[in-house]
Amino acid sequence: MYPRPMALATLVAALGISSETALAGNVSAGKQIATDRSRGNCIACHYLPGGQSPGNIGPALVGIQSRYPTKESLMAQIYDATVANPETIMPPFGRHQILSDRELEDVVEYIWSL
Numbered sequence: 146m147y148p149r150p151m152a153l154a155t156l157v158a159a160l161g162i163s164s165e166t167a168l169a170g171n172v173s174a175g176k177q178i179a180t181d182r183s184r185g186n187c188i189a190c191h192y193l194p195g196g197q198s199p200g201n202i203g204p205a206l207v208g209i210q211s212r213y214p215t216k217e218s219l220m221a222q223i224y225d226a227t228v229a230n231p232e233t234i235m236p237p238f239g240r241h242q243i244l245s246d247r248e249l250e251d252v253v254e255y256i257w258s259l
């Protein structure tokens with residue numbers, strides 16, 4: 146356990162994310178999950194740099210920091226995309242426990258780096 150910024154505590158409360166989540170994930174683990182067809186499979190819908198056969202259903206995940214001011218806001222989108230858009234076809238990866246908190250954290254770190 147280590148201290149976390151207040152914004153994360155607020156996010157944790159709002160989304161029910163485990164208090165173990167600290168938004169200090171691992172970029173290469175996140176890339177693995179995002180491009181793995183049997184896990185995150187973000188690549189099915191999103192262009193990811195260097196990923197094989199990306200889909201174009203969602204926006205290309207590049208220059209992400211110009212659209213998400215904080216990792217917490219990016220986490221919120223990936224945790225439950227239906228909050229921003231109830232009609233979205235993007236699965237709510239956190240709310241439906243498709244990915245674990247640890248996996249979400251890694252994916253956020255990777256997408257944040259793009």
Ligand code: HEC
Binds near residue numbers: 252
């Ligand atoms: C079934 C298709 C699908 C999958 C799988 C999917 N997404 Fe999405 N995603 C979308 C769509 C469509 C949007 C556009 C926004 C909306 O629908 O509300 C979106 C939007 C986003 C956005 C916002 C982008 C922006 O420019 O505002 C992020 C970030 C994102 N997705 C990340 C992910 C990550 C990370 C994964 C994998 C863990 C993932 N998505 C998996 C369809 C998908």
